[in-house]
Amino acid sequence: MRTKTPALLLGAAALLAVTACTDNAPATTPGDARALSVTATDTTCQVSAATAPSGTLSFSVTNSGTTVNEFYVLASDGLRIVAEVENIGPGLTRDLVLSVPPGDYFSACKPGMVGDGIRAAFSVSDSGVPVGPTGDEAALVAAANTAYGSYVRDQVEQLLTGTQAFVEAYTAGDDDLARALYAPTRVHWERIETVAESFGDLDPKMDLREADLEEGEEWTGWHLLEKDLWPARARDYTPLTKTERATYAKDLLDNTQTLYDRTRDLTYTADGIANGAKGLLDEVATGKVTGEEEYWSRTDLWDFQANVDGARVAWQGLHDLLVRKDAALDASIETRFAELQKLLDAQKKGDGFVLYDELGTDEVKALSDAVNALSEPLSKMAAAVLK
Amino acid sequence: MTDSTGLSRRGLIGSAGAGAAIALAGAGTFYVAGRPETTPDPTANWRTVGFHGRTQAGITTAAQDRLHFGAFDVNPSATREDLVALLQEWTAAAARMTQGLDAGEFGALSGPYDSPPDDTGEAIGLDPANLTITFGFGPTLFRAADGRDRFGLAGRQPAALTRLPHFPGDNLVATASDGDLCVQACSDDPQVAVHAVRNLTRIAMGRALLRWSQLGFGRTSSTTTAQVTPRNLFGFKDGTNNLRAEATDEIERHVWTAPGHDPRAAWLDGGSYLVARKIAMHVETWDRSSLREQERLVGRTKAEGAPLSGGREFSQPDFALAGREGAPLVDPASHVALGHPDNNGGLRMLRRGYNYVDGSNELGRLAAGLFFIAFVTDPRTHYIPMQTRMSRSDLMAEYLQHIGSGLWAVPPGIAPGEFVGQALFG
Numbered sequence: 001m002r003t004k005t006p007a008l009l010l011g012a013a014a015l016l017a018v019t020a021c022t023d024n025a026p027a028t029t030p031g032d033a034r035a036l037s038v039t040a041t042d043t044t045c046q047v048s049a050a051t052a053p054s055g056t057l058s059f060s061v062t063n064s065g066t067t068v069n070e071f072y073v074l075a076s077d078g079l080r081i082v083a084e085v086e087n088i089g090p091g092l093t094r095d096l097v098l099s100v101p102p103g104d105y106f107s108a109c110k111p112g113m114v115g116d117g118i119r120a121a122f123s124v125s126d127s128g129v130p131v132g133p134t135g136d137e138a139a140l141v142a143a144a145n146t147a148y149g150s151y152v153r154d155q156v157e158q159l160l161t162g163t164q165a166f167v168e169a170y171t172a173g174d175d176d177l178a179r180a181l182y183a184p185t186r187v188h189w190e191r192i193e194t195v196a197e198s199f200g201d202l203d204p205k206m207d208l209r210e211a212d213l214e215e216g217e218e219w220t221g222w223h224l225l226e227k228d229l230w231p232a233r234a235r236d237y238t239p240l241t242k243t244e245r246a247t248y249a250k251d252l253l254d255n256t257q258t259l260y261d262r263t264r265d266l267t268y269t270a271d272g273i274a275n276g277a278k279g280l281l282d283e284v285a286t287g288k289v290t291g292e293e294e295y296w297s298r299t300d301l302w303d304f305q306a307n308v309d310g311a312r313v314a315w316q317g318l319h320d321l322l323v324r325k326d327a328a329l330d331a332s333i334e335t336r337f338a339e340l341q342k343l344l345d346a347q348k349k350g351d352g353f354v355l356y357d358e359l360g361t362d363e364v365k366a367l368s369d370a371v372n373a374l375s376e377p378l379s380k381m382a383a384a385v386l387k
Numbered sequence: 388m389t390d391s392t393g394l395s396r397r398g399l400i401g402s403a404g405a406g407a408a409i410a411l412a413g414a415g416t417f418y419v420a421g422r423p424e425t426t427p428d429p430t431a432n433w434r435t436v437g438f439h440g441r442t443q444a445g446i447t448t449a450a451q452d453r454l455h456f457g458a459f460d461v462n463p464s465a466t467r468e469d470l471v472a473l474l475q476e477w478t479a480a481a482a483r484m485t486q487g488l489d490a491g492e493f494g495a496l497s498g499p500y501d502s503p504p505d506d507t508g509e510a511i512g513l514d515p516a517n518l519t520i521t522f523g524f525g526p527t528l529f530r531a532a533d534g535r536d537r538f539g540l541a542g543r544q545p546a547a548l549t550r551l552p553h554f555p556g557d558n559l560v561a562t563a564s565d566g567d568l569c570v571q572a573c574s575d576d577p578q579v580a581v582h583a584v585r586n587l588t589r590i591a592m593g594r595a596l597l598r599w600s601q602l603g604f605g606r607t608s609s610t611t612t613a614q615v616t617p618r619n620l621f622g623f624k625d626g627t628n629n630l631r632a633e634a635t636d637e638i639e640r641h642v643w644t645a646p647g648h649d650p651r652a653a654w655l656d657g658g659s660y661l662v663a664r665k666i667a668m669h670v671e672t673w674d675r676s677s678l679r680e681q682e683r684l685v686g687r688t689k690a691e692g693a694p695l696s697g698g699r700e701f702s703q704p705d706f707a708l709a710g711r712e713g714a715p716l717v718d719p720a721s722h723v724a725l726g727h728p729d730n731n732g733g734l735r736m737l738r739r740g741y742n743y744v745d746g747s748n749e750l751g752r753l754a755a756g757l758f759f760i761a762f763v764t765d766p767r768t769h770y771i772p773m774q775t776r777m778s779r780s781d782l783m784a785e786y787l788q789h790i791g792s793g794l795w796a797v798p799p800g801i802a803p804g805e806f807v808g809q810a811l812f813g
Contacts (some may be wrong), residue, residue: 062696068710087710089697092688114713214775215552275677282672282785289750292558361749368750372671379675 016339034058038109040088041065045109052100053127057105059096063088068114070230071096073122074106085192086113100387102126132226137321141385144317148273149266151313152192156263159188163256170225173242179229183299183352186222189305194279195266196259206255209295221250223296230296270318274382277314278311280307281375291367301353304367305344311378312337318385326384329377334376343370410667413686428663430487432524433514434575438482440800442643443807444739445519446762447612447632448660454603454741455580456663457682457760458566458793459595461528462518467538474522474596477570477587478806479762481520484510490586507589516575520583522807523661524794526550535763543811545652547660547765548796554778559638563665566598571661571760573739577604601665601791603741603758610739616692616700620668620742620755621786623685624692628727630737641735641769643799644760648695654810657799662736663742663769665791671752673786686721694723706730720782731773736761756787766794 034057037044042065063069068089073082073096082105083098101123108117162185169177189196189207197203205213206221213219226249231237240248287293288304315322315333322330343366347354359367436444461470480490490494491505498504529544531537550565572583581602588597605620608626612633619625630637646656673681678689686704687694694704696716704723710716717724728735738761745754763769778784797810 068697068708068716070711089693089708089710089716091698091702092695093690094694136554211553211558213553214555214779217555234583239601275680278675282675285672286669286785340537342599365750368752374674375675382677 002068026056036060038062038071038107039064040071040109040111040118042067042111042155043118045071045107045120047107047120047122050121051123051125053129054100054124054131055127055129056097056099057124058060060093061085061088061096061109062093063090065111066090068111070110070117072108072110072117073098073100074103074107074108074119077107078106078119090113099131100124102130137324138317139326140321144266144273144321145156145269145319148268148314151267151317152195152263153194153375155188155310157262158254159177159185160260162188163253170229171246171249172200173245175229179297182226182229182297183294183302186299187302187306189222190303193283193307193310194265194276199259199262202255202259206252206259209292220248221255222252225250225252226294227296230298231338233296255300270321270385273314274318274378274385277311278375278379280314281371281378283307284371285368285375289364289371293362294356295332298355298357299353300356300361301344301347305353308337308340308344315378315381318381321385322381325387326380328383329380332377332379333374336377337376340367340370340374343367361368393540412436415812422615426486429512430514433487434517435486435515436517436519437483438520438801439803442657442767442800443521444485444800445521445571445573446642446739447638448517448519448573448608448795449614449632450606450608450739451517451519452575452604452606453573453577453580454606454760455572455577455584455756456603456760457570457572457600457602458525458598459568459591459596460572460598461537461567461589462593465537465594466757467812469594470538471806473591474808475806476590477522478801479591480586481522481583481807482801484583485515485518485588487515490590500672501516505711505792507582507585509585510579510809513579514577514584516573517581518574518576518583519662520587521573521797523571523797524548524811525565525567525793525795527565528567533710535714537604540811541649543654544760545649545796547767548652548794549647550660551766551792551794552771552775554774556778556784556787557789557792560790562581562599563601564599565793568595569661569663569795575803577602597806599791601743601758603743605742607740607742607757610737619757620670620744621673621681621685623681623687623689624700625740625757627687627692630735637735640735641764642737644764648765652796653694654808654813655796655798659762659764659797660766661793661797662761662763662766663791663793663795664774664789665756666759667754667756667788667790669752669786669788670755671724683718684721684786686717686723695721704729718781720781722777722781722783725777725781726773734769735775737762756790758791762797 014380033049033053034055036052036057036059037048038059038061040063059071068087070084070086070088072084074080075082082100083096085094085096088094105122105124106119107122108119110117140253162181165183166178166185169181207223208219208221209223210219210227227234228240231239284304288300288307289300291300291323293303294300319330347359347363404798426528438444438450439465484490489506493505495504495506495508495511526540526544529540529548570584570587572580574580584600606617608629610629610632611614612631616627618626630641634636642659644655648656682689682695692700694702694717696705696708704717704727706717706719706724706729708716724730738759740757740759741756743756748754761770800809803806
């Protein structure tokens, strides 16, 4: 990886179409009028050219000053931010890549992150290169956020209701009922797992696996009850007493209530939703497809499906926006979701799924491959919707 | 050196063909060196690291590019005398191999014709390429898992030498963890490192057996200031802030055990502890994370390795420097923040890890990661607290899983005529 070969450069250039407006390093060729450099100091903001042809521009912004800096491209009204790169530490270089239609703009550095910044006029000439639709996408983003917020609220409501029934059965010692409710209830957690995990204090109390504990740390949450309900794989297991059951069941329910309270008014961003979808697939890849998540109950496929559900809802919310930004990527995601779902459908049994132990190694491999195939385009969604 | 007799890879170079022909003469006939060489000595440029010294080689030695690490268990039937004999023979063979000599005195191409050669031969003609062989003693050498004191050593077990605790997220496998003894063989030539472990394993047959071993390629740290910082399999520079051999005061304080550090373990004075952790890296999911995310988790730029608070690779991170909305530019839960001496009471480690890829697994994913090695003066102060925090809080942990673990006491250096750990048996 010491040098870039021409082939690699070509590949990177092709990627620009979907990574615009992120600060990933672009591939540029010398003399490219769309490759600009910016040298920012505490008092100056030197852009290598005051004009560029329309298309995908990249600004390589070097902070030569002593304070944290930012770089903006502003619309002709001097107010609307077309694109920005923030948190450039002293001495660092960051790239800003964006698609810009012809028109008048301002460039601006903002040393110390305060004030209006050091501004200069910047014009983009019409090169004839088509630049994606620039219509008002705010409505689409707002719709995606609203839809995703509703989804999260609904899932947490169902999680709370389900958990109430589950802990009731568990506390009462009705183990058969508790076992029957376990996986279908956890589905609601898994669908919004990346949101739930964003509460760093709640997640360890509710979803920690035994191996994730520190020595001497107390284990609470779903998986503790799971082990107590399915102790078959445990060595020298001492079942929880009736009192312990009541204590840990109440703890889980209380924490679920806290999660409920905290997710009522949560708001989201388009890239946050997109990254959440990718995160859910990562959860599948590292925990579910390997059978590590539900070690005792072997109900990993319920969680698997739920993670995929959550990712699909996130993508569907962004679908209209993504179609405008990158229709090919959107189509690829759709195809991969369908392929993965087909494999999951083949493992359905009654209202649920076969147990993880019943999967053959070929089936696990096929599922893992389909997760990889979907994750790849899904991981590009965040950058695409930001474009 | 005590290994001045017999044949060497050096001696055979340039006349190997003749040696083989003479060896064919039959049983009982030993090849005799001494044929004058008319060609320039091809061994003249061989790179060797001295074996004897105040400390064992392979610790502050400039990190070589390749690793073969072996963990051994002493056979259940072995006695204290067997153990001592093994360490003596290991010492002699290591002293020879590190100097480019064969493992045994006859060598790969000589000795009784009806006897298997005392060197396995795959290193014939190879530059040792800075081969070092470093030995360590595990907790179970002193007290077996069932508590037995097999070799009368329990009374001299260092207090710090106990199995590392379970860290959050550990998913350890026995085939990459623990062992009564360990051997770290490092060289710039992978075949030379493998040759060393293979021959030591052979010497141990009947007295100790290879419990597990690990190949590593691509050092992930620099141990001298002359070395550039290499990259790990996440594509980031690793070990920028590592202890370097030139920082002698800090090495003294953080790597070697001080005289009198443990009244029961005076034999370890001037030695060290070797922490090994096999850390699987989920490279597939990592590769799908954005550069923004990758840099946030690491706390450094991918390009140069500069801290996100600014500067160049070796600039000190400014953990207080805040960016947008007052959030620190270097995330407090980033790898660099959690591992930095400033946030660990000034404690430092000498890291000496290697990238590894053990082929791929049944899911078609690379069985890849980092074989982490660190040398510290006391694991209780210099590794366990930091790793506990990292396992709990490190943002990068999502992409990692610790699957192997081991701790060994590393005896001090070996003087000519001595064997490794001799003071333990005195």
